[in-house]
Amino acid sequence: MADGAPQSGISANRLEAEDYHANFADLYPPLDRHEAHVASDRCYFCYDAPCVTACPTAIDIPLFIRQIATDTPEAAARTIFSQNILGGMCARVCPTEQLCEEACVREAAEGKPVQIGRLQRYATDTLMAADVHPFTRAAATGKRVAVVGAGPAGLSAAHRLALHGHDVTILDAKPKAGGLNEYGIAAYKTPDNFAQREVDWLLQIGGISVEHERALGRDTTLEQLRNDFDAVFLGIGLSGTNALGIPGDDLENVQDAVDFIDQLRQANAKADIPIGRDVVVIGGGMTAVDAAVQSRLLGAETVTIVYRRGQDGMSASGKEQDHATHEGVHLKCNAQPVALHGDGAVREVEFEYTTQSGGQLVGTGERFRLPADQVFVAIGQTLGETGLELDGRKIAVGAGGRTTLDGVWAGGDCASGGDDLTVTAVAEGRDAAEDIHAMLSGGE
Amino acid sequence: MADLSINFAGIKSPNPFWLASAPPTDKEYNVRRAFDAGWGGVVWKTLGLDPHVVNVNGPRYGAIYGADRRLLGLNNIELITDRPLQTNLDEIKAVKRDYPDRAMVVSLMVPCDEKSWKTILPMVEETGADGVELNFGCPHGMSERGMGSAVGQVPEYIEMVTRWVKQNTRMPCIVKLTPNITDIRKPAEAAHRGGADAVSLINTINSITSVNLDLFAPEPTIDGKGAHGGYCGPAVKPIALNMVAEIARNPVTADLPISGIGGITTWRDAAEFIALGAGSVQVCTAAMTYGFKIVEEMISGLGQWMDEKGHTNIDAITGRAVPNCSDWQNLNLNYVTKARIDQDLCISCGRCFAACEDTSHQAISMSADRTFEVIDEECVACNLCVNVCPVEGCITMEEMKPGEVDPRTGRTVEAEPADWTTHPNNPASVAAE
Structure with missing residues (x-):
C-alpha cells in the first residue's frame, strides 16, 4: 500500500495483506458451546411458536433450540435439515431480523430476540463438521428428474427428490454449483469455501449428478428436458440485470454489482481486485449493501449508496443498513441518477433529488454530483427468456410450484410469489420436489 | 433504618x-x-x-x-x-x-x-x-x-x-x-x-x-x-x-x-x-x-x-x-378467582395456552393473531398459567365479588366463607345449625 493520500482511479492492493484477511473473516463468528448454551437458555419454547411461522421453511425452532440446550446439537441439526437442507447457509445469510428473530417473543419482551440464526449455525456446523449426512435415500424409483440451476432452490429440490429415490440431474450454467450462495453473497457472510462444502455435503445423499456449464437455452432446451426426463424443475434465478439507461452508463468502470460480487467471491486473492478510491453504488437492496461494504473492505476511501426513495423503502434490512454505515458506507436517499460523467472512465455521477408527488416518484430539479471512479449498479435483476407464462416479471407458478406447462415446476427467485431470499428458494424447491414426488408416485 | x-x-x-x-x-x-x-x-x-x-x-x-x-x-x-x-x-x-x-x-x-x-x-x-x-x-x-x-x-x-x-x-x-x-x-x-x-x-x-x-x-x-x-x-x-x-x-x-x-x-x-x-x-x-x-x-x-x-x-x-398458616379443610371454598391476562404485557409466547390446553382445564383460548384469553366458563383458578408465564404480572388471579355468578359453576359467589368441614360432599361434615 502506498503511503500518503489514496490514489484516485481504480487500483488493486490498496491495503496491507493482513487487512484483507481480517476484513473478509467471518462477520459473525460461530458460537462456542458455552455461548450456545447461554443463548439457548433464553428460548421460552413457545406454543405454536411465532418464529416457526415466520420461517419460510418452517423449521421447528423451539425444538432445535431445546435440543441444543440439552446438549444434543446433532439432533438439533437433524430437526433443521429435515425442513431446510441448506440450514447451514441460511444460518449465515438469512435476514433473521426480519424473519424468525423479529417474531421472537423476547423481541417483544426485551427487544432482544433469542439468537436463532447463530444457534442454527451452531447446530448445523456441529453436524457438518462431523461430515455426517443425516438422511438415507429411499429405494430407487427409476424416475428421472431434471433440475435446472444449482442454486438454493435447485439444490433443495434435488436433495428432496433424491431422498425419495428419484434420479436427479442438475444442470447449471456456471462452473461451480451453489448459485447465489457461491456467486452472489458477500464473502464475509460465508467464508472458508462454505458454499462448496455445503454442496458436497448435500450431495452425499446420492442419486444426484451435476452437469456444470450447461445453460438452458444455450446447451439444451426446455422441450428437450421434458422429453428426456419425467419432470423438470426450474431454479434458474434471475440471470439478467436492469440497466441504468442514462447518458454515460457505458463509461469504463461502471459495472453491475452482481458481477463485482461474483468476481470478488471467485478471486484467489482479494488484494488482486481493483477498487476505486471513490465508489458509488446505485440501489437499495442487499446486493447494493454487499457491493458497498465489500468496496470499503477492499480499501475504497469513500463509498456511497444512493437510493432513489426514502431509507425505509430500502429492501436491505435495517441490520444490513446498520452494518453498512458501521463499515463507513454513506447512505444517501431520495436521489436518482441522471447522468454519468467522465472521459473514457467514469469520474462523477450526477443525481437529482426526488420526492413523492401524487404517489409517483418525481425529480425535484435540484441536482448534485458525487465523485466516482467506480460505479456499481444494483437496481434489480431480471428473468431470462424461458417461453413460460409469466406472472408479472416472473414465471407464473401455482401450488407446489407448478408452471402452466405440464411436467415443469419452478421455484426460487425465478418464480412468482415469495421474497427473493435463500430461505424462500429452499422452501419452494422443497415443496416443488414434494409435488413432483406425489405426481411421480402416481398420486394423480 | x-x-x-x-x-x-x-x-x-x-x-x-x-x-x-x-x-x-x-x-x-x-x-x-x-x-x-x-x-x-x-x-x-x-x-x-x-x-x-x-x-x-x-x-x-x-x-x-x-x-x-x-x-x-x-x-x-x-x-x-x-x-x-x-x-x-x-x-x-x-x-x-x-x-x-x-x-x-x-x-x-x-x-x-x-x-x-x-x-x-x-x-x-x-x-x-x-x-x-x-x-x-x-x-x-x-x-x-x-x-x-x-x-x-x-x-x-x-x-x-x-x-x-x-x-x-x-x-x-x-x-x-x-x-x-x-x-x-x-x-x-x-x-x-x-x-x-x-x-x-x-x-x-x-x-x-x-x-x-x-x-x-x-x-x-x-x-x-x-x-x-x-x-x-x-x-x-x-x-x-x-x-x-x-x-x-x-x-x-x-x-x-x-x-x-x-x-x-x-x-x-x-x-x-x-x-x-x-x-x-x-x-x-x-x-x-x-x-x-x-x-x-x-x-x-x-x-x-x-x-x-x-x-x-x-x-x-x-x-x-x-x-395464616392453616389446614386445607379450613380454606374458604367460597373464595372464587379467575385468571386475567394483561394484553399489554402479554408477549404471546402461548405457554399459558399449552399448559392449560394440554395439562389443565382448556380454559384459555388462542386466536389466529395469537391473542390469549381466559374462558371463565372453564377456568378453575388453578394458577398454572400464572406460574408458567415468563412475564411477571402479566397473568393475575382476580377475585370475584359476592353476588357475582361464577360462569363455570353457575353459582352465585357468597360473601360468607364456607369450607370443607361443612361441605355437603364431606361425609364427616357437620350440618350448619
Missing part, C-alpha cells in the same frame, strides 16, 4: 443473618472474612472428638442448575470438620475475642454417650462462644456412625442428648433438625422436652443430584461410586419453609425460637422465614455460590422493606404469617 439486631435465645447479633455450620465456617480465615463482610453471626462448622474425621479426596459437591447455569440446588458429602479439635477451639476463641458483638455459635457432633458431651462442652465454653448447636441433621457419612441424622430421626435420642447438654453447660443450646423424617413436629417437640433453647432447621435432604450416564454412577462420583449426599440451596426453600411453619404452628413448640435454614439467597427469602417464625436465619449455599458479599444486599433489602412497611424491629415481623 429499622433495627435489625436480634436476641435469639439469649444470643445477641447485630443482624439476623448467620452463616450456617458448613464449609464457609470451617476456619478462622473464612469466619474473619465473613464478619468483615457484615454477617451477624456464624455457626462454626461442626466439631467432633479427636481423632478428627477425614474427607473424601474426590469431589464433595453435586449441583442442579436452572437457566443460564444458575445454581439451584447443591448436594454435599462433606463430613464434619476434618481438623484437630484444639485447632478449631483456639481459632474460635481468637475470632470471638476480636468480634465480640457477633454471634459465635459452635456446632457439635459427638457420639451418643453423656461422657463425650461432658468432655467437649467445657472446652467450647472456654472459648467464650455464645452458644452451641447440636448437629442432629447431617444425613451422610456421620449418620452411618450413629450420629447426625441418625440421632435426629429418633425423638427419644434428641431429648436425651439435649438434656445432657443442658445439664452440662450454661450456654444456650440450639438443636439442629433433619428434614429426613415424616413429621418435623416430633423431633422439635423432643428437643423442647429436653430443654432446648431453640431449634434450627432444616439440615440437608438425602439426595442424589444426578447420574453420570457414561459411568452409570451417581454424582458426585468417587472412583466410579457415589453415596447419597445432603441437598440444599434455593431448591429446598419450600420444604424448609413448611417445616419451620409446622413447628411455629404447633402449640407445643409455638414459643420455641427457630433459626430458619434452607435455600435463603436474598433478603426476601430471609423475610419469609422470619414471617413464618424464625428469629434468625442461616445461610450457606448462597454464600458458597456468590461469596460473603451477598449479606450487604440482605441487610439493605430487609431494612428497606421493613422501613417501607413500618416494621421497626425483627420481633415485629417474627411469626407474623404463622396465624
Whole structure:
C-alpha cells in the first residue's frame, strides 16, 4: 500500500495483506458451546411458536433450540435439515431480523430476540463438521428428474427428490454449483469455501449428478428436458440485470454489482481486485449493501449508496443498513441518477433529488454530483427468456410450484410469489420436489 | 433504618443473618472474612472428638442448575470438620475475642454417650462462644456412625442428648433438625422436652443430584461410586419453609425460637422465614455460590422493606404469617378467582395456552393473531398459567365479588366463607345449625 493520500482511479492492493484477511473473516463468528448454551437458555419454547411461522421453511425452532440446550446439537441439526437442507447457509445469510428473530417473543419482551440464526449455525456446523449426512435415500424409483440451476432452490429440490429415490440431474450454467450462495453473497457472510462444502455435503445423499456449464437455452432446451426426463424443475434465478439507461452508463468502470460480487467471491486473492478510491453504488437492496461494504473492505476511501426513495423503502434490512454505515458506507436517499460523467472512465455521477408527488416518484430539479471512479449498479435483476407464462416479471407458478406447462415446476427467485431470499428458494424447491414426488408416485 | 439486631435465645447479633455450620465456617480465615463482610453471626462448622474425621479426596459437591447455569440446588458429602479439635477451639476463641458483638455459635457432633458431651462442652465454653448447636441433621457419612441424622430421626435420642447438654453447660443450646423424617413436629417437640433453647432447621435432604450416564454412577462420583449426599440451596426453600411453619404452628413448640435454614439467597427469602417464625436465619449455599458479599444486599433489602412497611424491629415481623398458616379443610371454598391476562404485557409466547390446553382445564383460548384469553366458563383458578408465564404480572388471579355468578359453576359467589368441614360432599361434615 502506498503511503500518503489514496490514489484516485481504480487500483488493486490498496491495503496491507493482513487487512484483507481480517476484513473478509467471518462477520459473525460461530458460537462456542458455552455461548450456545447461554443463548439457548433464553428460548421460552413457545406454543405454536411465532418464529416457526415466520420461517419460510418452517423449521421447528423451539425444538432445535431445546435440543441444543440439552446438549444434543446433532439432533438439533437433524430437526433443521429435515425442513431446510441448506440450514447451514441460511444460518449465515438469512435476514433473521426480519424473519424468525423479529417474531421472537423476547423481541417483544426485551427487544432482544433469542439468537436463532447463530444457534442454527451452531447446530448445523456441529453436524457438518462431523461430515455426517443425516438422511438415507429411499429405494430407487427409476424416475428421472431434471433440475435446472444449482442454486438454493435447485439444490433443495434435488436433495428432496433424491431422498425419495428419484434420479436427479442438475444442470447449471456456471462452473461451480451453489448459485447465489457461491456467486452472489458477500464473502464475509460465508467464508472458508462454505458454499462448496455445503454442496458436497448435500450431495452425499446420492442419486444426484451435476452437469456444470450447461445453460438452458444455450446447451439444451426446455422441450428437450421434458422429453428426456419425467419432470423438470426450474431454479434458474434471475440471470439478467436492469440497466441504468442514462447518458454515460457505458463509461469504463461502471459495472453491475452482481458481477463485482461474483468476481470478488471467485478471486484467489482479494488484494488482486481493483477498487476505486471513490465508489458509488446505485440501489437499495442487499446486493447494493454487499457491493458497498465489500468496496470499503477492499480499501475504497469513500463509498456511497444512493437510493432513489426514502431509507425505509430500502429492501436491505435495517441490520444490513446498520452494518453498512458501521463499515463507513454513506447512505444517501431520495436521489436518482441522471447522468454519468467522465472521459473514457467514469469520474462523477450526477443525481437529482426526488420526492413523492401524487404517489409517483418525481425529480425535484435540484441536482448534485458525487465523485466516482467506480460505479456499481444494483437496481434489480431480471428473468431470462424461458417461453413460460409469466406472472408479472416472473414465471407464473401455482401450488407446489407448478408452471402452466405440464411436467415443469419452478421455484426460487425465478418464480412468482415469495421474497427473493435463500430461505424462500429452499422452501419452494422443497415443496416443488414434494409435488413432483406425489405426481411421480402416481398420486394423480 | 429499622433495627435489625436480634436476641435469639439469649444470643445477641447485630443482624439476623448467620452463616450456617458448613464449609464457609470451617476456619478462622473464612469466619474473619465473613464478619468483615457484615454477617451477624456464624455457626462454626461442626466439631467432633479427636481423632478428627477425614474427607473424601474426590469431589464433595453435586449441583442442579436452572437457566443460564444458575445454581439451584447443591448436594454435599462433606463430613464434619476434618481438623484437630484444639485447632478449631483456639481459632474460635481468637475470632470471638476480636468480634465480640457477633454471634459465635459452635456446632457439635459427638457420639451418643453423656461422657463425650461432658468432655467437649467445657472446652467450647472456654472459648467464650455464645452458644452451641447440636448437629442432629447431617444425613451422610456421620449418620452411618450413629450420629447426625441418625440421632435426629429418633425423638427419644434428641431429648436425651439435649438434656445432657443442658445439664452440662450454661450456654444456650440450639438443636439442629433433619428434614429426613415424616413429621418435623416430633423431633422439635423432643428437643423442647429436653430443654432446648431453640431449634434450627432444616439440615440437608438425602439426595442424589444426578447420574453420570457414561459411568452409570451417581454424582458426585468417587472412583466410579457415589453415596447419597445432603441437598440444599434455593431448591429446598419450600420444604424448609413448611417445616419451620409446622413447628411455629404447633402449640407445643409455638414459643420455641427457630433459626430458619434452607435455600435463603436474598433478603426476601430471609423475610419469609422470619414471617413464618424464625428469629434468625442461616445461610450457606448462597454464600458458597456468590461469596460473603451477598449479606450487604440482605441487610439493605430487609431494612428497606421493613422501613417501607413500618416494621421497626425483627420481633415485629417474627411469626407474623404463622396465624395464616392453616389446614386445607379450613380454606374458604367460597373464595372464587379467575385468571386475567394483561394484553399489554402479554408477549404471546402461548405457554399459558399449552399448559392449560394440554395439562389443565382448556380454559384459555388462542386466536389466529395469537391473542390469549381466559374462558371463565372453564377456568378453575388453578394458577398454572400464572406460574408458567415468563412475564411477571402479566397473568393475575382476580377475585370475584359476592353476588357475582361464577360462569363455570353457575353459582352465585357468597360473601360468607364456607369450607370443607361443612361441605355437603364431606361425609364427616357437620350440618350448619
